[in-house]
Amino acid sequence: MTVVHPNLEQTKAKMRATDVSVYYGDKKAIDNVSIDIPEKYVTAFIGPSGCGKSTFLRTLNRMNDTIPIARVEGTIELDGEDVYASGMDVVQLRARVGMVFQKPNPFPKSIYDNIAYGPRIHGLAERKDEIDAIVEKSLTRAGLWEEVKDRLADSGTALSGGQQQRLCIARAIAVDPEVILMDEPCSALDPIATAKIEELIADLSGRYAIVIVTHSMQQAARVSQRTAFFHLGKMVEYGRTSDIFTNPLEQRTQDYITGRYG
Numbered sequence: 422m423t424v425v426h427p428n429l430e431q432t433k434a435k436m437r438a439t440d441v442s443v444y445y446g447d448k449k450a451i452d453n454v455s456i457d458i459p460e461k462y463v464t465a466f467i468g469p470s471g472c473g474k475s476t477f478l479r480t481l482n483r484m485n486d487t488i489p490i491a492r493v494e495g496t497i498e499l500d501g502e503d504v505y506a507s508g509m510d511v512v513q514l515r516a517r518v519g520m521v522f523q524k525p526n527p528f529p530k531s532i533y534d535n536i537a538y539g540p541r542i543h544g545l546a547e548r549k550d551e552i553d554a555i556v557e558k559s560l561t562r563a564g565l566w567e568e569v570k571d572r573l574a575d576s577g578t579a580l581s582g583g584q585q586q587r588l589c590i591a592r593a594i595a596v597d598p599e600v601i602l603m604d605e606p607c608s609a610l611d612p613i614a615t616a617k618i619e620e621l622i623a624d625l626s627g628r629y630a631i632v633i634v635t636h637s638m639q640q641a642a643r644v645s646q647r648t649a650f651f652h653l654g655k656m657v658e659y660g661r662t663s664d665i666f667t668n669p670l671e672q673r674t675q676d677y678i679t680g681r682y683g
């Protein structure tokens with residue numbers, strides 16, 4: 422059972438997970454997790470290594486489909502629609518629920534094409550001027566436009582690590598997502614690049630539902646309004662970020678945030 426803080430105000434759920442369990446073969450990695458992911462907020466998933474944070478994050482846009490031995494039970498909804506329904510178009514789902522990974526993974530293409538690719542294949546724009554506008558808007562929103570506007574034809578892989586990660590965020594934004602999942606997006610970055618990504622997350626919250634997996638409690642405290650603490654595949658506690666860090670209700674949460682394990 423998850424302890425949910427009683428003072429949580431009602432917010433509209435953008436995504437809802439109900440009784441979700443995930444298995445890798447016979448091994449249960451996520452055990453009966455239910456959570457509402459609120460619209461326009463940043464939700465952080467924290468917990469010790471191996472507790473299942475990334476596994477659970479990946480259920481939200483069916484990234485686990487790419488792992489043959491992974492099996493998901495329970496229900497995940499996006500605006501009330503069953504994400505695992507047989508008629509669900511997974512490509513479309515992953516545009517609506519975008520993902521940014523631990524290691525920046527730009528396509529080996531130009532900066533321009535990294536952004537233009539998604540809108541083109543999703544039919545969001547056809548004319549060059551429309552695509553140009555999406556490229557500029559997405560890069561601006563990701564805080565990268567000023568740095569790259571004079572070299573859009575250069576390869577995305579030639580950027581610094583932090584710039585590459587902002588390019589990947591711009592790429593996710595370009596297809597007009599509703600939710601952005603971030604799996605330890607700063608773990609490969611230095612402190613300055615990390616600070617830029619954190620600023621960017623703050624700018625983007627309010628516009629998208631964002632879910633971030635992080636090993637850094639300081640980062641969770643800085644960027645999120647909601648925090649879920651995971652331990653051994655279970656979601657132990659969920660509440661406002663400030664409450665989770667100052668007034669945890671569960672001993673296991675208290676032990677983790679005070680550094681007794683992790």
Ligand SMILES: Nc1ncnc2c1ncn2[C@@H]1O[C@H](COP(=O)(O)OP(=O)(O)OP(=O)(O)O)[C@@H](O)[C@H]1O
Nearest residue numbers: 445450468469470471472473474475476477488636
């Ligand atoms: N592809 C996979 N095949 C088999 N087992 C896996 C796979 N991915 C993860 N697991 C197992 O599932 C459990 C949860 O792993 P997961 O990566 O979700 O945890 P995590 O909390 O994100 O960890 P970390 O913080 O170290 O990234 C672990 O026991 C892990 O070994």
